[in-house]
Amino acid sequence: MSNPGKVKVGIIGSGFEADIHAASFQIMPEEAEVVAVASPTPGHPETLAERYQIPRVFHDYREMLKEPDIEMVTIAAPNYLHARMTGDIARAGKHVVCEKPLCMTLDEADEMIEVCRKQGVLLLYAEELFFTPKYVKAKEMADQGAFGKVYLVKQSEKHFGPHSPWFWDVEKSGGGVFMDMGCHGIAFCYWFLGRPAIRSVLCQMGTYVHADKTRGEDNSFCILEFENGTVGLVENSWARRGGMDDRVEVYGEGGVTYANLHMGNALETYSEYGYGYAVEKAPSTQGWSYPVYEELWNYGFPQEMRHFARCVRGKEEPQATGEDGRVVMEALYAGYHSAGTGCKINLPFRPQGVQRPIELWRK
Numbered sequence: 001m002s003n004p005g006k007v008k009v010g011i012i013g014s015g016f017e018a019d020i021h022a023a024s025f026q027i028m029p030e031e032a033e034v035v036a037v038a039s040p041t042p043g044h045p046e047t048l049a050e051r052y053q054i055p056r057v058f059h060d061y062r063e064m065l066k067e068p069d070i071e072m073v074t075i076a077a078p079n080y081l082h083a084r085m086t087g088d089i090a091r092a093g094k095h096v097v098c099e100k101p102l103c104m105t106l107d108e109a110d111e112m113i114e115v116c117r118k119q120g121v122l123l124l125y126a127e128e129l130f131f132t133p134k135y136v137k138a139k140e141m142a143d144q145g146a147f148g149k150v151y152l153v154k155q156s157e158k159h160f161g162p163h164s165p166w167f168w169d170v171e172k173s174g175g176g177v178f179m180d181m182g183c184h185g186i187a188f189c190y191w192f193l194g195r196p197a198i199r200s201v202l203c204q205m206g207t208y209v210h211a212d213k214t215r216g217e218d219n220s221f222c223i224l225e226f227e228n229g230t231v232g233l234v235e236n237s238w239a240r241r242g243g244m245d246d247r248v249e250v251y252g253e254g255g256v257t258y259a260n261l262h263m264g265n266a267l268e269t270y271s272e273y274g275y276g277y278a279v280e281k282a283p284s285t286q287g288w289s290y291p292v293y294e295e296l297w298n299y300g301f302p303q304e305m306r307h308f309a310r311c312v313r314g315k316e317e318p319q320a321t322g323e324d325g326r327v328v329m330e331a332l333y334a335g336y337h338s339a340g341t342g343c344k345i346n347l348p349f350r351p352q353g354v355q356r357p358i359e360l361w362r363k
């Protein structure tokens with residue numbers, strides 16, 4: 001590739017995940033630098049720009065896309081905007097990093113992959129669990145045969161619900177916790193096992209705690225059967241109190257490993273008075289809490305963004321792509337349909353006319 005310097009990055013969004021993107025590039029600054037941020041929320045992009053010394057601020061991302069030096073744009077905006085933004089970024093000739101879930105529908109996923117292919121730009125899928133050091137270590141051990149033949153992989157992520165109103169609005173999010181966090185677990189099992197085809201999906205879900213604020217499910221169980229006979233079990237909750245919980249279990253005929261991402265990397269803390277640390281999604285720091293150190297690093301966000309920048313320079317092959325996001329989307333469709341019908345759904349599964357995956361559960 002011709003440009004030897006750092007990859008120039010623009011960020012779309014100025015909320016929770018945009019902050020993580022900006023912080024990640026700051027933590028690992030060798031390969032890329034954030035030169036612009038675009039978000040319509042009054043005051044927010046300016047605040048983000050000030051926090052991370054980002055020189056250019058835009059309120060309309062399409063204006064940012066006119067900047068000729070920007071090579072890669074990260075999308076940290078609500079799910080319903082991902083497909084449209086990807087098309088605009090690709091047509092501006094810039095590489096795309098799209099947050100999870102990839103988009104709202106399989107049609108959108110196909111369009112996103114196609115437009116990026118046609119424009120000759122990368123479509124990189126921001127699934128940080130592929131870069132989470134503890135989970136990467138578990139995969140390395142499994143690949144080396146430490147557990148013998150793996151028959152079950154479990155991934156779960158649970159907390160008491162997201163921070164922004166749009167997550168609760170299924171028109172903008174596409175679904176509840178299964179869409180929001182089940183996408184991580186599905187991607188994780190698929191990646192961990194070396195990307196075998198998913199043969200079937202069986203799901204149960206319900207809205208147990210937050211029916212006053214959403215039509216989306218706030219708890220879900222999902223069983224994936226892979227073509228090699230291995231099973232994935234993905235558990236998610238927006239109903240779990242006590243802060244964030246993210247963990248993995250791997251079972252093989254010759255061994256097992258447990259990886260507890262938060263409490264396993266935390267200070268076991270009791271405080272009568274509380275303290276000024278934002279334990280993610282925990283309501284309070286009084287009493288028992290589990291503050292995680294180096295949280296972004298432990299999650300793999302800086303490593304992920306560095307990898308994406310290196311892909312743009314041709315130094316690495318993409319490890320998380322639009323195709324991965326599409327596989328996840330098909331499993332999400334099948335999962336919602338399974339929960340709606342009570343049946344196990346075999347893949348390929350391609351119902352027509354879907355606008356939001358959750359429609360397949362709650363018609």
Ligand SMILES: NC(=O)c1ccc[n+]([C@@H]2O[C@H](COP(=O)([O-])OP(=O)(O)OC[C@H]3O[C@@H](n4cnc5c(N)ncnc54)[C@H](O)[C@@H]3O)[C@@H](O)[C@H]2O)c1
Nearest residue numbers: 013014015016017018039040041076077078079099100164
């Ligand atoms: N990888 C992860 O672990 C992870 C964690 C949280 C969120 N996410 C994903 O990141 C995305 C953003 O989530 P969030 O938590 O940052 O939400 P958020 O509500 O905190 O922020 C959303 C941002 O999008 C911006 N936005 C809205 N409309 C826009 C538009 N038309 N143009 C440009 N910007 C616009 C808003 O101004 C806001 O800054 C979602 O897809 C979410 O699923 C991923």
